[in-house]
Amino acid sequence: MGLRALGEIMAHVRPHEVFYLGPIPVYSTVVNTWIIMAVLLLGVFLATRKLTFIPRGVQHLFEMLLEFLYGLLEEAMGKEGRRYLPLAATLFIFILSLNLSWFIPGMKPPTMDLSTTAAFAVTTIIIVQLIGIRKKGLIGYIKHFFQPVPFLFPLNVLEELVKPVSLSLRLFGNMFGEEMVVTILFIMLPFLLPTPIMILGVLMGLIQAFVFTLLTVTYIASFVHGH
Secondary structure, X not given: OOHHXXXXXXXXXXXXXXXXXXXXXXXXXXXXXXXXXXXXXXXXXXXXXXXXXXXXXXHHHHHHHXXXXXXXXXXXXXXXXXXXXXXXXXXXHHHHHHHOHHHOOOOOOHHHOHHHHHHHHHHHHHHHHHHHHHXXXXXXXXXXXXXXXHHXXXXXXXXXXXXXXXXXXXXHHHHHHHHHHHHHHHHHOOOOOOHHHHHHHHHHHHHHHHHHHHHHHHHHHHHHHOO
16 A cells, blocks of 8 residues: 555545634544534433333334443342443443544544544543542541552552543544545445445444443442452
């Protein structure tokens, strides 16, 4: 593959400036995220206008998803996991929507940008720490890092600091790699869209959204039930 083709690929996947808010540039990643948020809000509004006692259509699909996530939370934390369903469901649906946004013509998934995945990871870990403080109290939260034995305190603190790095790089790496493969195949085979790779991309988007949500649930469970 020549340098020209490589340049085309990088130009396709690289975020670009759309407009400025004063001196601050607003990149395509942010604009695309706003678009997905608007689509989700509209979709939720339309899907919840006529809820029925016996679910059907989109309502049935959402209830199946919520039941699945509730089962995941209950398995990790028991009945107490129910209170964290809004967080888990929001993370899964939002990340999945961003991952699959490349089906919208001309749009690049925001999760291909490390700044997006890092923001998700840092925000999630901060929420997890706040849940830990609320659950255990400040003293109990601090004592948590000395378990199961006191000399593991530095490693436990380091583990919490590494979590956002791991979360962000895992999501970014998989989504960026998948989009690169699709883009390369599309350039090499412009008249034969790599449908199998696109199907694999849908599966990858689902898996990555689930993994991010599952890890978040695991992190919360470590505070609820301890190490």
